Amino acid sequence: MDITETPAQREVRERYTAWLDDFLPDDYLARYHEHRLDWAFRRAHQRDAFEAGWLVPQWEPGLGGQGLDHLETLTIRLESARRAAPKLPNIQGVGVVAPGLREHGTPEQIDRYLVPLLRGDEWWALGMSEPGAGSDFGSIRTRAVRHGDTWVVNGQKIWTTQADQSRYATLYCRTDPAAPKHRGITCFIADLTAPGVTIRRIRSSEDSLESFCEVFFDDVELRADAVLGAVDDGWNVAMSSLDHERDMIWIMNWVEIERGLAHVRSSMLEHRRDDLLVDLGRRLADAEAIRMTGYRAVTNELRGERSPEFLILKLFGSESLQQVWELAIQAAGPGAVTDPGLLLEDFDALAATLYGGTSEVQRNIIGERALGLPKG
Amino acid sequence: MNFGFDEDQEALREAAEKLLAAESPPAFVREALEDPDAWRPLWSTIVDLGWTSLAVPERLGGLGLGVVDLVALAEVTGRWVLPAPWMSAAGLAGPVLAATGAGEGALAGIAEGAVSTLAAEGDVRWDGRTLRGTARRVPDAVRADVLVVLAAGPDGRVVGVVPAHDVRIEPTPAADPNRPLADVHLDVVVPVVAADPEPGLDVARTVLAAELVGVADRILEVTVEHARERVQFDRPIGAFQAVKHRLADLFVAVERARTLTYDAAMVLDDPASSTGRRREVASLAKAAASEAAILAAKSGVQLHGAIAITWEHDLHLFARRARQGASALGDHLFHYRRAAESFLGREG
Numbered sequence: 001m002d003i004t005e006t007p008a009q010r011e012v013r014e015r016y017t018a019w020l021d022d023f024l025p026d027d028y029l030a031r032y033h034e035h036r037l038d039w040a041f042r043r044a045h046q047r048d049a050f051e052a053g054w055l056v057p058q059w060e061p062g063l064g065g066q067g068l069d070h071l072e073t074l075t076i077r078l079e080s081a082r083r084a085a086p087k088l089p090n091i092q093g094v095g096v097v098a099p100g101l102r103e104h105g106t107p108e109q110i111d112r113y114l115v116p117l118l119r120g121d122e123w124w125a126l127g128m129s130e131p132g133a134g135s136d137f138g139s140i141r142t143r144a145v146r147h148g149d150t151w152v153v154n155g156q157k158i159w160t161t162q163a164d165q166s167r168y169a170t171l172y173c174r175t176d177p178a179a180p181k182h183r184g185i186t187c188f189i190a191d192l193t194a195p196g197v198t199i200r201r202i203r204s205s206e207d208s209l210e211s212f213c214e215v216f217f218d219d220v221e222l223r224a225d226a227v228l229g230a231v232d233d234g235w236n237v238a239m240s241s242l243d244h245e246r247d248m249i250w251i252m253n254w255v256e257i258e259r260g261l262a263h264v265r266s267s268m269l270e271h272r273r274d275d276l277l278v279d280l281g282r283r284l285a286d287a288e289a290i291r292m293t294g295y296r297a298v299t300n301e302l303r304g305e306r307s308p309e310f311l312i313l314k315l316f317g318s319e320s321l322q323q324v325w326e327l328a329i330q331a332a333g334p335g336a337v338t339d340p341g342l343l344l345e346d347f348d349a350l351a352a353t354l355y356g357g358t359s360e361v362q363r364n365i366i367g368e369r370a371l372g373l374p375k376g
Numbered sequence: 377m378n379f380g381f382d383e384d385q386e387a388l389r390e391a392a393e394k395l396l397a398a399e400s401p402p403a404f405v406r407e408a409l410e411d412p413d414a415w416r417p418l419w420s421t422i423v424d425l426g427w428t429s430l431a432v433p434e435r436l437g438g439l440g441l442g443v444v445d446l447v448a449l450a451e452v453t454g455r456w457v458l459p460a461p462w463m464s465a466a467g468l469a470g471p472v473l474a475a476t477g478a479g480e481g482a483l484a485g486i487a488e489g490a491v492s493t494l495a496a497e498g499d500v501r502w503d504g505r506t507l508r509g510t511a512r513r514v515p516d517a518v519r520a521d522v523l524v525v526l527a528a529g530p531d532g533r534v535v536g537v538v539p540a541h542d543v544r545i546e547p548t549p550a551a552d553p554n555r556p557l558a559d560v561h562l563d564v565v566v567p568v569v570a571a572d573p574e575p576g577l578d579v580a581r582t583v584l585a586a587e588l589v590g591v592a593d594r595i596l597e598v599t600v601e602h603a604r605e606r607v608q609f610d611r612p613i614g615a616f617q618a619v620k621h622r623l624a625d626l627f628v629a630v631e632r633a634r635t636l637t638y639d640a641a642m643v644l645d646d647p648a649s650s651t652g653r654r655r656e657v658a659s660l661a662k663a664a665a666s667e668a669a670i671l672a673a674k675s676g677v678q679l680h681g682a683i684a685i686t687w688e689h690d691l692h693l694f695a696r697r698a699r700q701g702a703s704a705l706g707d708h709l710f711h712y713r714r715a716a717e718s719f720l721g722r723e724g
């Protein structure tokens with residue numbers, strides 16, 4: 001065991017921070033809240049990160065990376081989080097769709113879609129949830145029926161983040177209604193500008209940073225080469241997609257936890273609140289434990305060992321995030337309810353324990369996969 | 377950055393796991409609760425194996441290893457609630473001696489198997505000549521040859537090494553009779569060194585945290601096993617979400633504590649770590665491990681049902697150590713607060 005950075009870790013981290021310092025304006029942190037809403041700025045950051053090989057550091061040059069290993073990659077992702085680097089404007093594209101495309105896509109699909117996605121030129125949405133199928137993804141009812149060389153899709157998706165801004169979606173449809181629930185699902189690459197697609201924005205209870213949509217499919221035609229993975233194998237595509245999503249989310253959570261802790265710190269330096277010290281200590285422990293559990297998991301991965309502790313990160317990160325902002329509100333005192341910035345953070349934190357699989361679903365996963373408990 | 381134990385550490389853990397499974401199974405631990413001398417043969421064995429010399433410097437006859445090594449072993453001793461005074465000697469007294477330079481002879485003695493312990497709490501004072509007052513809740517004092525005593529002097533804190541036959545030892549009740557507690561009354565003329573004991577205490581806290589992680593880990597393991605096997609309402613109780621989710625939360629608590637304990641051990645072993653960082657990680661580890669152990673004990677009993685509150689069941693063996701360890705050298709409230717003060721730049 002060794003807490004010190006390896007020379008390679010330090011070298012890539014220093015190269016990365018030099019690049020980031022160069023990209024970010026000097027007043028970046030001071031004006032974080034404005035930059036956060038500046039989509040052009042965030043797009044430019046993604047494009048530059050792609051060119052410089054910092055977007056997906058473990059991938060090869062040309063695909064937004066520079067062939068870093070697991071440990072170096074995690075170092076860069078956490079450094080980016082620690083510095084509150086601009087959030088990728090279409091983060092599920094890079095974090096979830098891209099690895100899925102590489103894993104399941106044909107060479108033609110990868111060739112056509114991957115680079116525009118990574119550059120941020122074409123955005124992607126995740127078409128999984130439906131009104132009748134949230135946690136219970138296996139019960140989706142959107143149908144795709146094959147007619148010769150085309151598939152015809154009818155049905156509805158919901159909670160589709162950024163569907164209104166996206167060119168494509170990974171669209172999960174039932175293709176074999178006779179098969180058991182988990183079997184007859186296929187994943188498609190759907191062009192959201194195709195005839196028969198209707199997108200409606202859902203108004204969320206607070207102004208949120210990302211749009212939230214319903215997507216309707218009426219006799220939408222997809223070509224046979226739109227299938228991602230094998231026909232009727234969409235369950236496996238979805239499960240690996242959810243793994244990537246969990247991996248993306250815990251680091252997103254950690255960024256917000258660190259920001260939340262900084263917020264708490266400045267409130268508590270302004271007004272002494274000794275009644276909150278124990279709680280603050282707990283949240284400091286969370287932040288340290290989340291980051292270091294990520295490193296523990298990577299160490300195990302590099303040694304080729306099973307890494308069950310990795311499974312805790314989505315649950316732990318999202319629950320802790322919520323508690324950190326709760327603490328920020330307590331530290332701010334009763335005036336918190338008049339602070340729109342803080343209210344928005346609080347609202348955003350509520351969603352973290354829902355998207356990417358709710359906390360209850362995560363506890364099922366931990367119980368069954370990490371602990372080997374029987375299914376209910 | 378590397379979170380893995382090295383080959384020697386893995387070998388030590390495996391050997392310890394094997395030895396304790398054979399020599400310190402729950403039935404033995406239970407017997408030891410009522411037989412104050414049951415630990416003695418086991419103590420000779422572990423001294424011979426070098427467990428007490430791990431972190432003693434080589435020039436004093438030890439192996440010269442670090443906090444990570446102590447943590448690697450302490451986790452296993454926690455899993456088997458070792459009834460011998462290894463923690464008191466190698467985990468608590470040793471690190472304070474090593475960090476303060478209070479007594480090289482005593483440190484060499486630990487390597488050789490002298491039972492030593494740490495008297496860290498109470499109101500012992502040093503007036504320039506005499507250590508006087510009462511140290512409270514000293515673990516294994518009744519078994520000790522030597523006590524490492526922390527005291528308040530006129531110009532700051534001091535550390536003294538006191539032979540057990542020079543003090544009056546008054547046994548007290550203890551949550552875990554396998555780590556018996558005593559109040560120690562001192563009125564003794566000894567040389568002391570002036571030193572801040574906190575850096576050594578932070579090592580001791582981290583080693584204690586590792587033991588608590590081991591205790592929690594073992595409780596989780598046996599409780600999961602029980603939840604897979606015990607059938608009620610025609611299914612294993614582990615299939616009920618109320619049970620499954622409680623165990624999932626316990627798993628999170630245990631892994632959180634384990635990560636923080638390894639993290640602290642590495643930071644303490646790194647000569648480049650700052651004082652503030654050492655203090656913070658040791659506190660986070662001790663706080664998280666104390667909480668995890670108590671949560672494990674409570675969940676463990678709850679999910680086993682009535683059987684778990686019997687003398688014959690193993691759970692109380694673990695729960696006793698969890699309770700006692702959680703409050704030793706600062707409980708989770710103390711340490712969360714200490715870490716928070718440090719984060720806010722108050723070194724209070």
Ligand SMILES: Cc1cc2nc3c(=O)[nH]c(=O)nc-3n(C[C@H](O)[C@H](O)[C@H](O)COP(=O)(O)OP(=O)(O)OC[C@H]3O[C@@H](n4cnc5c(N)ncnc54)[C@H](O)[C@@H]3O)c2cc1C
Pocket residue numbers: 125126127128129130133134135136158159160161162351354355356357358359360361364617
């Ligand atoms: C901000 C945000 C963005 C999202 N973006 C997308 C997106 O881009 N694409 C997409 O497809 N979806 C997206 N979702 C949807 C998200 O995946 C679902 O909200 C989630 O899977 C839960 O489904 P649900 O909301 O229908 O709740 P339900 O599944 O109805 O759950 C309601 C409650 O019941 C509990 N529950 C359900 N099943 C169980 C069970 N087996 N055991 C115990 N408790 C259970 C849940 O934990 C929850 O507390 C997004 C959601 C949010 C909040």
